[in-house]
Amino acid sequence: MAVTDSTVTIVVDEQDDLFYTRTALQAHRPGEGRITVQPTPASGSPAALAHDMLYALGKRLAPGPNSPDVWLDSVNAAWLAAAAWGVAMGVRHVVVPRSHLLTRRRIDQLLAWRESTGAQLTLLWQTASRGLPPVLARVERHISGRDQFEALLAEPGPIPARPFFPPAPPMARPAVVADAGQSRAWQPQEARTASLRPGQLAPPCLGAMATAQVVQAAPALEIASEEAAALAALAHPLITGALSVLAFTRVGVGSLRFTRDLDITGDVCAIKLHGVGHRYCPLHAVPAWARPLLAGARAHHRLTSHPPGDGVFAPVMLAGAQHLRAHAGRLPRLDLSLPASVLVP
Template sequence: MAAASYGDVTVVVDEQDDLFYTRAALEAHCPAEGRITVHPTPASSSPAALAHDLLYALGKRLAPGPGSPDVWLDSVAAAWLAAAAWAQATGVRHVVVPRAHLLTLQRIDRLLAWRAATGVQLTLLWQRTAKKLPPALSQVERRLSGQGQFMALLAEPGPMPARPSFPPVSLMPPKPDPKAVVFAGQSSVRLPQDARSTSTAADRQARPCAGAMATAHLSHAAPAVHVAPENAAILSALAHPLIAGALSVLAFTRVSLGSLRSTRDLDIIGDVSVIKIHATTHRSCTVYAVPDWARPLLAAARAHHRLEGHPSGSGVLAPVMRSAAQHLRAHAERILWLELTVAANVLVS
């Protein structure tokens, strides 16, 4: 066995297909420590199969059957984008892929591009002669040998993910200038008298509603509605970040479905502990505490939004309520305890 590193990619050449290395890779799987082992589906012709394998390793489950609400993840770009968003949101730092020699050149290229987008460390078990390495994997600089060195490689924490989207909870965000926070008529939060007196009708029309960071300083967050652990687990297993994010917000706030259309990136506080939900006229916008189980789901929705290059003032969940509304509706109808069937039917297909 020999191993070689090229940037943050390590190729472990196990020409003898020693069971030790496969077993060690399987035992290394520990999402809580930011390390996952991905099993490529054998003999799959689906272009998005490897991205689906990544989602599965991250604990996500695609809905089965014909007409599945997850059919849009059959698209290669959509599946890899979802996998990148979940990896960033959940703090994945090291990905191990056994039997990488069975991957096509196209899937290897996709995997390397995904690694570049997420910033993770990638270790590939190449269980074939090194002479068969494709050009993308043959440019290596450092060689290792021995079982001990392989175990040490698995024990390394790995680099911090690129553009992390789910930072630890902070004690308190920096205090903003109260006069620049929000204006009368745009939120349920009341400002000091001197700030309100300077507000004009023109200000109310021209200035956008303040984001969650500013509003959270002026109002206590509404408590989240309790969601049973088994129900939270159902939502956490949803594969698409926007679907998981949208339905989780509906579960712990019980707001109307249409209220999510205006939720922007800046309405989700940096540590994903608070979210602001807008009213139609912005006169009764409310900030909600985000329960621990829902924070990774909202972080993934925000990461998805950012990976697509959207500005912070645009709607994070808006795409799933427009072009992909039928998928959101289908999932809502499957999860009966959400009691969203009637509300979901107002979404256009």
């Protein structure tokens, strides 16, 4: 992998000066789009560095041999999750101390993550520079000296510090409440077909942006801040996004099966869900706490090169269904019951 652009910087610290490590740790400010990733010493897990990245992003993997996060032991799955959160959270600068201890494979993983996210990457090489592997020796930007390092950390990154999530637009007309007590929204004729004859195709269903022009979004149900924080700490973007939607809508999990990329508005202020045959496809307002989480799910979907018409949550409705159920069970206060019967095609 050739690295020649200025968004990768090598900071050479041959004397292993404590100043550089301390300054790097103090620079960790996720709210400003800058994180410091501390590699786990001597970890033999292939996905260890991706887990360190997720930890720096505020995500916590569930512990234990039967953990519902066991699928993040896969290198590709873990780095994809880290890239999705990096994009969704607007990370613009990543600092990695003691990068001279990383294997070449893990350095390649870091560089690939940078390619996916567009963030700036700074590696602290805290030994003699003659030990740089070829892929880093080709980096154009090498610095040494305390003043240069402090100036580097003060530079703006190549992407915004944080995505802008504007407040949801005011609702124009009162929502209709279903008999079952769930919040529902008025729907245009194309999304509330009364019945379909056997073999008859459902009418085309508009995406969230088009629907939002003519339909008010049902208000989000409130949850406690502790539950929102618990959801935000989940490591896998699709699981986090799916459980978040269930929490603020209280719809059945089957409603997520057909949710497409185009069913989430560009500002992540509304999401459209779908019933069988598109007989009932409500539009729901997304609360502020859930917007970064749904942005993570959408980023994950797009990083895997899916077209907008594909289901965003499809992987966790099928292969990842057991992980989705396990995480739901770890959040008993949210009462997110997920029967196995609705998680199969």
